[in-house]
Amino acid sequence: MKKDWRNISESGSQKLVILGGGESGAGTAILGNKKGFKVFVSDQGKIKDKYKEVLLNIEVEWEELRHTEAKILDADVVMKSPGIPDTVPLVLKLKELGIPVISEIEFATAFTSAKIIGVTGSNGKTTTTKFIHHILKAGKISVGMAGNVGDSFAKQVAETKPDWFVLELSSFQLDGIENFRPEIAVLTNITPDHLDRYDYKLENYVASKFRITENQTENDFFIFDADDEIIEEWLKNNKIKAQKLPFSLEKKIENGAEIENENIVININNDQFNMPTTTLGLQGKHNTKNAMAAATVAQLLRIRKETIRESMENFQGVEHRLEKVLKINNVQYINDSKATNVNATFYALESMESETVWIVGGVDKGNVYDDLLPLVNEKVKAIICLGVDNTKLLNTFGNCVETIVETQSMSEAVTMAYRLSEKGDSVLLSPACASFDLFENYEDRGRQFKDAVRNL
Structure with missing residues (x-):
């Protein structure tokens, strides 16, 4: 037993x-x-x-x-x-x-009296976690940040005593919980990812993500993307105890966050917050959603509205996520190494406003690239495959672009991108894959990209 x-x-x-x-x-x-x-x-x-x-x-x-x-x-x-x-x-x-x-999260929680904000999702976890931490610090709240970012949660519990922790949580960390209960849980979105760890069954992966709310009570809060079909479907068929606070770009939301006339509007128990989306420090639909989730947390914690607005205007995002590296010969080089799945790359390609040379590839986690085809047709002029096995990429995109090449190192990929790009283009590293075939991790991959660009 x-x-x-x-x-x-x-x-x-x-x-x-x-x-x-x-x-x-x-x-x-x-x-x-x-x-x-x-x-x-x-x-x-x-x-x-x-x-x-x-x-x-x-x-x-x-x-x-x-x-x-x-x-x-x-x-x-x-x-x-x-x-x-x-x-x-x-x-x-x-x-x-x-x-x-x-998991470490389960172990460390037993030894802290701090309240927990847990953030999970297939994409946007790190940005949303850092966003929340940024706003809370600006609001003079005693807060630590851990999980997949910064020093380990357990180490911080051993050495610090903040009132709150913001934790970025992967599905793997959530698989190892039993009693872990965040006062506020955030689920940014769910798209197929890591299916190799879940018997290639999406429902197993989805169940894993929803473990973030399984121990929550009716006094806790669950913030989620109401535009996400997988999340909505699960909530239709499963009951949770926590109070739901959805955010949406498309729907009318009574209690939660919505967009009205290009303004973020957050209503929580008749207390309203609003600000124009145009003044957000990070642009793009996905970043608007990350901002809505973070601002909803801030509203719950009753941080001054002016502080929330200022924090959302000056937040600069995270390394390796659509990070502008350098402009060379009027070509913008962008590091999106953190895009380790198709959905993250979808966001990246969607945000491109110029002809793009796209560097893609790595360890495929059961990827289906079909959703990217319209964006590739519209925005990508050349594809550079960077992986040990590029067969699926070549088969999927071979007929979409005139130029598709294979490379075996980052310096080779960046040199090739330099040759293929012209004035006004962008070079985008957004791999849609894990990095372990050629790199230590996605950070190593991103740093090698930046080093190669700087050495051009």
Whole structure:
């Protein structure tokens, strides 16, 4: 029978095993050690030096390049890093033994009295999380930011005591929760992504995203995109306890956020906020939605309306998301490396206002590119494939553009883009794929793009 992992003492006799020695693993080790657990960190790969240093400093036991089962299977609780699938034999074995396997988010929440704003979705998570954090800080609220951004949540819980945390949450992190309950949950959108981790079933991925609200009560709030058909369909067929606050570009919304005469209008219990969309610091439909979600949170927290407006006007967005790098020979180079799925790239192409040379490709997570065809026909003059296997891209877009080429490195792709672009064009890196075939992660891919552009 599975134990409730929270029925644990702080006597030092409880064993916390951490699978994965990265950011979340090292942070959980700091917090677990502080709370009196006997900590053991195990990583199948190599642990980065900066995390080894952390583990050595706090004097916990760790191993790399292996998982010693005897040391792992006698755990009282296991924190599994989000990158490790639930289907790994070792994880299945732990679950068979009734040993709780949880995420860092679940573990750390048990040791903080801070209120939580959780943000999930296929796209816009990071921007919305940073947006909320930006407005709350401007409103003089004591707030930390964690999850997929900044220092790990567990590390911050161990070292800081803010009144609120804004957490960017992936579906993988939500898969490992049991009791986690955000006072405010935000769901930006749902489009097919990471289906390789969900048996290629969209409904499994959707269920995973909605776990953000499963422990919420009628005193909590659920902010969501009412234009998203997948979200609307799920809500039609499933009940949630939290108070719903939708946002929409298209619909009339009584309680929540809508667009009226090019103004964002937010109504919460007859308290109204409005501002023109034209003054937003970040333009584009998707950014308007991110702004509506963030401003709805700010309204709930009763931040001054003037502060919300100013914050939304001066917010500058995030690295690797439609980031303008340089203009060379009047060609704008744009880094959208964070676009790791088709929907994110759809937004990027939609926002292009000039002829575009598009750099695309990487590890395909079950992508279907058909939705991009109209935009590619309208805006893209040449495609540069950047991946180990580009077959699907070549088959899908081969007849759309005159020029489609394959490259095997970022410098080669950028040099090719330089040759193919003309005055007034844009060069857009928006891969629609994960990065792990040629790069360490999407940040590494984005930085290599920027370096290559600067070296032209």
